[in-house]
Amino acid sequence: MQIRLNPEQRKAVEHGDGPLLVLAGAGSGKTRVLTARVARLIETCEIPPHRILSVTFTNKAASEMRERIEALTGGEARGLWIGTFHSLAARLLRREAGHSGRERTFTIYDEDDSLRCIREAMEACGLDPRRWSPRALRSRISSAKNALVGPSDYAVSAYDLLSRAVADVYPAYQKLLSRRNAYDFDDLLFDCVQVLEGVEEVREKYAEQFLHVLVDEYQDTNHAQYRMVRAFAGRHENVCVVGDDDQSIYAWRGADLRNILDFERDFSGASVVRLEQNYRSTASILQVANAVIACNVARKPKNLHTEREAGEPILVARTPNERREASWVTSQVRSLDGSYGCGDCAVLYRTNAQSRAFEEALRRAGLPYRIVGGVPFYERREIKDVIAYLRLAVNPADDAAFARAIGWPRRGVGDVTLDRLREEATERHAPLLETAASAAEIEGITAAARRSLVDFAERLSRLREAQGAMSARGALESCIKSFGLATALAEEEDGADRLENVSELFATASSFDRTEVEDAAAEASDLELYLQTVALRSEIDDVEFDGEAITLMTLHNAKGLEFPVVFLAGLEEGLFPLSRALDAEGGIEEERRLFYVGVTRAMDRLYLTYADRRWRAGTESRSSPSSFLDELPDDPIERRLTGGASRRTQRWSTGPTGVAGGGSVTSPWTGTGGGLGSASGGYDWRRSVRRAAGSEARPSQDPEELRYDYSDTQVPLELKPGARIVHPRFGEGRVLAVSGAGREAKAEIEFEEVGTKKVVVAYAGLRPA
DNA sequence: TTCCCTCGTATTTTT
């Protein structure tokens, strides 16, 4: 085996039978250990790959691990069960469809679908969506499912008014999902446990099949996932879990720290291996990380150490506002020139909304960047619309997909017709699509709408019959042709962009490889498997990190990654730690762990930034420095004040006194007063940044080649806000804002004669004044 | 039936 290991790592890799807990500190090489262990099980212990189950946190991690194991074993990884809890659950439920409450072709509902479904369930129960927030109800139901509490169990202990409302909606919601042959994310886990625990035949089958079970990021598992592990581990209990209680950041999603803290009690006779040598960060960064996490009480003590040198000090920068924060970060990236490229840098923040300022600054500076998350690709309207057709072709009971598909492109079927159809469908206990097929017999629908419905149903059933024998790409192509989707899209206002997104969808469908999800021999069609993969895909899965672009993402998305240069932005009280997160029990500790995760992403350089003022929710307000900054040690820290246009930079000689819990620190850094008035840069950013949504990382013609091409997103130089221009019809005017790019670029212009108008740059025939 | 506008509200992190 060609992998270098330290003694502790080796111990974990070579551990024989029985439960094993690997407490792996940040950067201690746990992925290496997991990979090596699986490879060793296959090669040395001669365990057939299909008898090994390995659970990872993201699909990306799964495919990377699969690749590495294949490399290590010379292609012997085929048949290995590897994936996220959700994708493995989906796989199991597909295979055991006969024992679960759904058919094999089930749809997986995303948040949006499930929220609509909740609304419908509420209506059915007569609950007023203005009195009860559908989101709140959904989140309660989600927590219940993660704790394996079903509708009837829930009802038993529902005392307060909110719980009573939930108790009403929960069963109604489940009934709707079941009728639509759909699962929400939580159901996948819930039903998987139900089947595993409730059906002896199934339980035996998998307990028998899996000789070894490995789980990564065990600290982030919830109760349902824990029960899955238990069921899979069966009697042999050859279960190896890897995790770090200090990096648990998903309590809000039901993750239960007790899973890892109590592992030794749960699985008696468990061996424990501690990986405490960090191979990633400089001593300075690690020193800060250790100091930060030491402020938490609920944790297993550990001693993370490194052999690396101290390296550069950690830079803490105070800036006047979030725009200056972003431009400061940009200037720092530039000043790294030579030692690090853009691809080495990451900007991490607490909330997605913070990406905006960085986007603007980087775009202005002409630096390449990529954003992970934000408005996910698969949630774009046109993508969801196209997918709805495919979903319906696979699962005709999917009423949510029907409603989406019938409404776009417009075909003379609106709310009125749809409502009538729903009534009829409810009466017949039939799905909407089936009802639509016999629309001719339904009263109260116009003749035109009837024809539309019948035609729609016919085309769809043709697609349905054809797709079974097609590749995912073929099905997509045939769907787009049959329903004229591309044509419809092209006719829309911003059709060009949307069409590009659809061609990107083509690329993903073309490269879809079913063997990563399921055995080639499984009954399911390519399209079925493709759709389920799409539903469980996360943004981070599709990111290639080898490009030369600065990565912008939330701290949550950064888990498991590392970068030579890391900027942690927005270290302000209320933002990070986020005030809303503090409501939850143990909230501050979870936020601190998140901070710890951020700090430990950095290999060589770490920057922490905060702003005195920040735009949030449409208003600018004062912000004070994060209490986390008070918890930093004095030593490898250098504090900077980045002020007005002169970029006043100071070294801070009189360090703050307190470390942990050290009350308020009065220094020019933590006070909010500061003599730094609003920086008057000369021109108003707020106006210049009003651009079209979704301007990040637009895929271009050849998605394979140019995944992130920003060349066409630059605003033409002469059309910057403030520029004076002449329009052939409207006369002279001043540019207020520019949006879009290339042929799509539009400019908002204040004309002297006719007032403010929006024009499409390509057609307007503008000249400089 | 559709389109467009206005108003109100929320807004954390994600499989």
Add this chain to the structure above:
DNA sequence: TACGAGGGAA
């Protein structure tokens, strides 16, 4: 700020 829902007009 930004999105969704709801109202009013074509």
